[in-house]
Amino acid sequence: MPSLRDVLNKINSVKKTKQITKAMNMVASAKLRNAQNRIERFRPYADKFYDMLGDLAKGADASVHPLLEVRETIKATCIVLITSDRGLCGSFNYSLIAMALSLAKKLAAEGKTVKFICVGKKARDAVRKSPYEALSNHADIMNSFDFGLASKLGQEVISGYLDGTFDEVQMVFGQFMSVAKQLSTTKAILPLSSAGEEDAVASGPTTEYIYEPSVEGLLAELLPRFINVQLYRGLLDTSASEHAARMRAMDNATRACDDMVGALTLAYNKARQSTITRELMDIVGGAEALKG
C-alpha cells in the first residue's frame, strides 16, 4: 500500500505531464494548419505544372530524354525515405520506416542493391542501424524546408540516376489524406515513364504550340523540375502528416493522463479513508480499554 504522500506526488506529476501533452497538442495543431496552408499554396503551381507538361508531352516524342528511358536491367534502387525529425507522434515514423525497410528487403531478395537517401532524423537513425547504405542524410530540416531542399534532393537523385549509381528511384513518404488519416505511401520517381506520364498526359484539347527553345530543350528543363515538384509534394505531405499524427498522439496522451488522475485520486481517497478508519478504531479501542 503506497503512502498518502506517494500517491499525492504521483497525481501531481501526472497532472504536469498532462499540461505538457496538452501544450504539444496545441503546438502541433497550429503547425498542422501551417503545413496545410503550404500544401494549398503549392497546389496552383503543381496543377499548372502538370498542365504544361501534358501539353508538351503531346507535342513531343517523349522517348528522347534519358530520364524517360526504362532500363532493361535494374541493378540498384534508391529509396528516398522521408520521415520527421522528432518523435512523439505515435506510430507515424515507425510505419514509414517499416514500409521502407520491407521494400528494401524485397528488392534485395530480387538481387538488387538498395541505397537510401534519408530525409529527417528518424530516417537517418533507422537506416544507420540497417544493413543498407545511405547515400546522403538530411536531418533537422523538417521544421524549415523550402523548395530549395526539393531541388537539392532532385539534383542528387537525377545525377545519381544518370551516372548509373542506381537505376530506379522510389520515394516513401506519409501521404496526407486528412487530419484523421495519413497513409504511408511508396511512389516511383524515376524512371519517369512509370511515374508521371499518366498524370501528365491527362485530357484537355490539343493546341499547337510554338516552342522556344526546341521541344527537347524544354523537356530537358521541365523533367528535372517535375521530379522536384514530386519530391516537394512528398516533403509537404510528410510534414503535414507528422503534425496530424502528433496531434492525435498527444490527444490520446492527454486523455490517458485524465484517466490516470481519476484512478489515482480514487486510490488516494481510499487510502485516506482507511487511515481515518484505522485511527478511529485505535481511539475507540483505547476508550473501551479505559472503561473496562
Place this chain on the structure above:
Amino acid sequence: MADKEIKLEVVTPDKMVLSQTVEYVGCPGVAGEFGVLPNHIPFLSALGIGNLHYKKAGKTFYVFVAGGFAEVGPDRLTVLAEVAEKAEDIDIERARKAEDRARKRLEQQNDNVDFARARVALQRAITRMSAMNAAKSTGTA
C-alpha cells in the same frame, strides 16, 4: 476592352505571386526577351533570369523571375517560376549583400569555388536590383 486584355498569372511553389488582367507583358525568355499582346499564338518558352514587366492602365510594373516557364495562350499568360518577386517586395539590402558575396567568390583564385553558381548568384542579385530601379523610375515601387 475584354478582348484586349491578357490574364497574367505568376506562380511559385510557395504562392501565387500575381494574378491580374493586363495589357502587355514582356518576358525574359532563354532565347531573348519576348513581348506578348492579346491574341498571341500559343507559345511555350523557358525563362532565364530576368525581369518580367507588364503594362496596366498606362503604368509599367516589374517582377523579378529566376528560372521557369511561360505558357502563352490567346488571352492568358502563365508563368511558373521557382523564384518570383514583385518589385515592391524585393529586399534591396539582401540583393546588395548577395552581390558582394558573389563578387568576392568570383575574385578568389581557388578550386573550391563553384564559379557557375557564383555567377548565377551574381546575375540574380544584379537583376533583382535592376527590377527595383526600373520600378522606381516608373513610380510603381
